[in-house]
Amino acid sequence: MPLVTVEAEPAQLSVEIDRAALVIIDMQRDFLEAGGFGEALGNDVSCLQAAVAPCRAVLGAARSLGMLVIHTREGHRPDLSDAPPFKVERGDPKNRIGARGPMGRILIRGEPGHDIIPELYPLADEPVIDKPGKGAFYQTDLELMLRNRGIDTLFVGGVTTEVCVNTTVREANDRGFRCIVLSDCCASYFPEFHQAGLAMIKAQGGIFGSVALSLPLVEVLTALVEPSATHFRAGIANNRSARY
Ligand code: TIU
Numbered sequence: 211m212p213l214v215t216v217e218a219e220p221a222q223l224s225v226e227i228d229r230a231a232l233v234i235i236d237m238q239r240d241f242l243e244a245g246g247f248g249e250a251l252g253n254d255v256s257c258l259q260a261a262v263a264p265c266r267a268v269l270g271a272a273r274s275l276g277m278l279v280i281h282t283r284e285g286h287r288p289d290l291s292d293a294p295p296f297k298v299e300r301g302d303p304k305n306r307i308g309a310r311g312p313m314g315r316i317l318i319r320g321e322p323g324h325d326i327i328p329e330l331y332p333l334a335d336e337p338v339i340d341k342p343g344k345g346a347f348y349q350t351d352l353e354l355m356l357r358n359r360g361i362d363t364l365f366v367g368g369v370t371t372e373v374c375v376n377t378t379v380r381e382a383n384d385r386g387f388r389c390i391v392l393s394d395c396c397a398s399y400f401p402e403f404h405q406a407g408l409a410m411i412k413a414q415g416g417i418f419g420s421v422a423l424s425l426p427l428v429e430v431l432t433a434l435v436e437p438s439a440t441h442f443r444a445g446i447a448n449n450r451s452a453r454y
Pocket of ligand 1 (some may be wrong): 235284373
């Protein structure tokens with residue numbers, strides 16, 4: 211079984227790669243494109259673009275290796291029956307959850323804005339978790355899916371760092387999953403919150419996770435797919451025989 215060394219903070223980690231999954235949080239048009247929920251909240255959505263290319267690179271490497279890839283989307287039923295009233299009532303009524311915008315009803319399942327951006331669009335066999343909250347474990351079958359596959363480690367990217375990524379990582383940590391948050395695969399509307407969101411995960415000896423850059427991981431995964439490639443300098447402990 212491929213065991214890889216991942217350079218992370220606060221410490222290097224050994225990961226059984228076939229027990230790891232890539233979880234991409236809420237890379238939806240509603241958060242990343244103009245006219246959606248993120249902009250309705252008063253944010254500059256262009257801040258989130260930085261995470262797209264790194265996510266795409268990790269996604270490509272994970273797919274090549276056959277690693278489990280899970281996408282999440284935040285959103286609600288058209289009748290808003292799963293949306294807490296206090297969540298819906300926040301903000302300007304013209305722009306709140308369920309209101310009509312240029313990408314359809316804001317944060318409503320089935321609307322164009324709710325879908326994942328084309329650059330990171332899920333493949334047909336990649337699970338998509340529709341979640342009503344900020345955390346991907348709350349009122350979803352994500353935990354069941356991970357347990358059924360024997361997953362113990364999550365590589366996590368997506369948006370936003372301090373909201374849905376942080377909430378999901380805290381939920382995962384409490385359930386016994388080890389999270390490695392890919393810092394450049396995450397983004398926030400607030401650069402200082404992005405930094406703080408990462409810092410608080412890895413502080414205190416990795417109080418609820420670790421933080422790593424995506425490129426070394428991409429190199430490790432690519433080397434597992436192509437053992438003779440020049441990428442092989444990345445830290446592989448003992449995968450030599452098996453193609454994963
Ligand atoms: N996905 C996610 O983070 N949902 C949010 O509402 N984030 C904000 O930063 N607003």
